Amino acid sequence: MSRILITSALPYINGIKHLGNLVGSQLPADAYARFMRARGNDVMFICATDEHGTPAELAAAKAGIPVAEFCADMWQVQKDIADGFRLSFDYFGRSSSQRNRDLTQHLAGKLADNGLIEEVSEKQVYSNADGRYLPDRYIEGTCPNCGFENARGDQCENCTKQLNPTDLINPRSAISGSTDLEVRETKHLYLRQSTMRDRLDAWIDSQQGWPILTTSIAKKWLHDGDGLRDRGITRDLDWGVPVKRGTEEWPGMEGKVFYVWFDAPIEYIAATAEWADANGLDDAAWESWWRTDKGAEDVHYVQFMGKDNVPFHTLSFPATLMGSDEPWKMVDFIKSYNWLTYEGGKFSTSQGRGIFMNQALEVMPSDYWRWWLLSNAPESSDSDFTWESFQGGVNKDLADVLGNFVSRVTKFCRSKFGEVVPEGGEYGKFEEATTATIKYLLEGDEERLGYFKLMESIEIRKAAHVLRGIWVAGNEYLQIAAPWSMYKKDPDAAAATVRYALNLIRLYAVLSEPFIPDASAKILKAMNVTDTSWPDDLEAAMEVLPAGHAFEVPEVLFAKITDDRRVELEEQFAGQG
């Protein structure tokens, strides 16, 4: 048994995420967590909402409620949706928790003690009308390069030239449109990442088998231009973790908060502490996952995220932990994902293009989404969602190959033997061959990785394809064994075939659980079995349901998506953007 710590990138609080966000972190992390638990490992799967920063403040203002209240509401909304997708977090925390405040302030204090924090005086644009400092991208104006009138303060979207807010002609606030802006001098804390460049570089070099997407992004930041740059970790905002040096005030930093990207990854740790608190456990419980001096030295830690998050997880957060000079558990594997596109274009929150998580659950069951998204996860490059592909994948894989297999076996059994595992006959060469085929698909060989290895190495998409192959093996078996014709001349032989096939159904429920937990549960319930033990011994697994065991024919597991329905959905979702 291993101890496996899994974190999924924190969804930002300002709105409901779309399917691209889901497939890029939470969903594959969940499949991995479920798989690892099923194999008997001790798993800690952590996620939380990322609640600080300007967008949260603005979203709250737009909703006309205090930001703390807004975040509390949105946390519940996101939690409910996560539950709807059956995301099996051991704890879903909040980055605004007291635990995170304490830990963020503590780590900042340690970094300062170790000479890794620098105060920098800089000029920031302040909007009098809005009563706040504006991040670069919240300032708009005319691009000095191409004349585009809606250029943003960080970059002109029209000519892609990078800008400073002060470059803009006729700058205005993107929030209020006010032109009453002024440049103010303000002090901020910078994390001296540059001094840790070689350590970070060596640390990344020492990692084995990370996705090329992960390492190439990290290397680029480490070596591009002058190398890794220091980064401001504070902001002039109201909403966030107040800047403190440990538990002490930080002179000159009054009224400022830490930058979200400083406190958000720390929430992985803090959320584990929240988990301990929520379960009435002491600090030792969460520290055994995070402190290598308190039991975490044998923990295997895996992070999941979209590619946009890679720099923070390969550089800033490791720099924070390393720089504290305390024995924090560092990540062992960073799984990063490309983007999911929608009907050939981008998912867009601002334009309402694509499918959001709440809408998805309103129109289709979560298993359908889980299966399509995981079997098409953007692991090697971007993947495109189309309703046609979704319909095809769900209908062929789930309804025809798996669902219909369960249906044909249980219904045949009911009509010939009743709703009970039939006795008589013995397993023979067909069963032996099928078991061998499935064993190969599970374990693989030197040339081809099997389901187990693919899941362990987080090749989710490939694992899904192999899993499908295991379902197909059941249909192939039935075709060869043909119990419907065998029944006429040798009912005992047919009974043995049905008994084997019923055991296949249970096996499929166990193996498929990481991908389609609802269907898996439905199957197990119908088969009247609670034994979900992992089939380390496949021969034994084919005997779990003994002759005489009662079961029920389940309802149709996966209703097909009709062409009419697909067209309806295409139209419903095309109308928005």
Place this chain on the structure above:
RNA sequence: GGGCCUGUAGCUCAGUUGGUUAGAGCAGAGCGCUCAUAACGCUUUUGUCGUAGGUUCAAGUCCUACCGGGCCUACCA
């Protein structure tokens, strides 16, 4: 501008460290089965592996250039 990824059958994609006749699913065609959600199984058509060069006994696999698609580029998270 710089960096990274990517371009393989009509579609979506696999193709390990270069090695015999390039694979899978879907779609198409044929056959079989009739237990089943008109489901399942078997067989089968299609490829100058983006283009042009190069290295090699041998390249989809390595190198160079070019063309196409995507992403990142540090104050949105």
